[in-house]
Amino acid sequence: MKMAAKDVNSLNGDRHLTINEWEEEAKALMERKAFDYIARGSGEESTLMANRKAFSRYQISHRVLRDVSHIDTSMNLFGSTISSPVLLAPIGVQTIAHPEGELASARAAAAMNVPFVVSTVSSYSMEEIGEQMGDSIRWFQLYYSGNEKVAESMIKRAESSGYTAIVLTVDTPIMGFRESDHRNKYSPVGEGAGSGNYFTDPEFCRLLEKPVMEDKEAALKKQYELFENPAVTWDAIRKIRQYTNLPILLKGIVHPEDASLALEYEVDGLIVSNHGGRQLDHGVATLDVLEKICDVVQGEIPVLFDSGIRRGSDIFKALALGASAALLGRPFIYGLAREGEDGVKKVVSQITTEFETTMALAGAAKIREIDKTYLVWK
Numbered sequence: 001m002k003m004a005a006k007d008v009n010s011l012n013g014d015r016h017l018t019i020n021e022w023e024e025e026a027k028a029l030m031e032r033k034a035f036d037y038i039a040r041g042s043g044e045e046s047t048l049m050a051n052r053k054a055f056s057r058y059q060i061s062h063r064v065l066r067d068v069s070h071i072d073t074s075m076n077l078f079g080s081t082i083s084s085p086v087l088l089a090p091i092g093v094q095t096i097a098h099p100e101g102e103l104a105s106a107r108a109a110a111a112m113n114v115p116f117v118v119s120t121v122s123s124y125s126m127e128e129i130g131e132q133m134g135d136s137i138r139w140f141q142l143y144y145s146g147n148e149k150v151a152e153s154m155i156k157r158a159e160s161s162g163y164t165a166i167v168l169t170v171d172t173p174i175m176g177f178r179e180s181d182h183r184n185k186y187s188p189v190g191e192g193a194g195s196g197n198y199f200t201d202p203e204f205c206r207l208l209e210k211p212v213m214e215d216k217e218a219a220l221k222k223q224y225e226l227f228e229n230p231a232v233t234w235d236a237i238r239k240i241r242q243y244t245n246l247p248i249l250l251k252g253i254v255h256p257e258d259a260s261l262a263l264e265y266e267v268d269g270l271i272v273s274n275h276g277g278r279q280l281d282h283g284v285a286t287l288d289v290l291e292k293i294c295d296v297v298q299g300e301i302p303v304l305f306d307s308g309i310r311r312g313s314d315i316f317k318a319l320a321l322g323a324s325a326a327l328l329g330r331p332f333i334y335g336l337a338r339e340g341e342d343g344v345k346k347v348v349s350q351i352t353t354e355f356e357t358t359m360a361l362a363g364a365a366k367i368r369e370i371d372k373t374y375l376v377w378k
């Protein structure tokens with residue numbers, strides 16, 4: 001994945017696309033309702049826009065006359081070395097973007113040594129996805145099911161199919177109100193594009209009166225019932241601990257007091273995220289809370305970051321404010337929609353190369369050199 005900064009202009013072969021252009025290309029290719037499902041946010045999309053605006057409030061003040069002939073973007077995360085501080089975020093229902101869905105994204109992630117986080121509502125099962133990845137790093141994202149046995153079963157399946165961390169998403173006690181989906185009358189999960197893990201789960205199937213194939217509608221209804229679990233509390237972490245020794249990360253933390261509670265509950269990592277502006281509208285931009293959360297955590301556990309990353313410089317800014325690594329969300333799905341596995345590779349390569357270029361021009365040769373002193377707040 002490493003590419004000399006001077007090669008950046010040769011990315012994507014004949015035609016260089018910005019992430020916004022990848023998005024436009026995906027829009028032109030996809031069914032409108034599927035594109036809206038991916039690209040749009042909740043409510044009046046205040047959070048979606050705030051995520052992007054927050055990045056433009058910081059500028060990078062570069063340092064000079066430092067040896068930047070060897071830029072090292074590699075880092076260690078939970079005992080594994082990865083090439084760049086970049087992961088692919090859990091995104092459900094990926095077959096709405098491309099028929100190969102998560103299988104293609106997983107292969108791309110494996111080829112690029114980028115950890116892949118598989119969603120509870122993936123189109124394919126976690127086992128099928130894992131098979132694409134050899135020994136490459138994969139984590140399982142859990143929506144804590146309203147049924148304890150199903151939650152336990154999914155965690156155990158993840159452990160036995162090579163997933164090395166559990167990411168508990170905590171910003172989705174109910175679904176955000178996504179107006180475009182309501183207008184389009186579109187629910188890919190309701191249509192079965194997010195059933196890969198449910199329909200293959202023995203505990204889930206035990207809850208059904210008839211096998212999935214005999215009554216798919218009833219199975220989807222049951223999946224929906226279990227998916228939204230508004231009663232879930234911090235106690236879930238204790239329960240998950242009983243089922244697995246894998247590291248547990250909480251995804252969807254934006255409040256410093258929740259970061260403090262997370263430490264009390266001894267979680268192993270945090271992901272500062274607002275679900276890319278798809279949940280609470282008028283919620284705070286993640287970049288605006290990152291520093292405060294890192295101040296609470298004081299380096300005790302890794303703090304990862306997502307929501308709004310579109311450029312390598314965004315990753316630099318997040319790291320400068322204390323993040324250990326960043327997750328890419330929609331951008332890799334636009335790559336998937338346009339070119340399948342190759343598209344995901346190109347998007348990841350583009351953003352990581354931009355990040356490397358930013359490091360060189362800012363005067364930071366190693367990840368650990370990136371800190372707040374590089375940032376100026378406008």
Ligand SMILES: Cc1cc2nc3c(=O)[nH]c(=O)nc-3n(C[C@H](O)[C@H](O)[C@H](O)COP(=O)(O)O)c2cc1C
Pocket residue numbers: 037038039051089090091092119120121141169251273274275276277278306307308309327328329330331
């Ligand atoms: C279409 C779509 C589906 C998503 N599905 C999930 C999911 O199943 N689980 C989850 O924790 N987050 C999910 N997310 C949120 C992403 O993991 C991530 O937090 C978000 O995309 C980051 O924002 P960005 O897209 O602006 O980079 C989804 C996001 C999108 C766009």
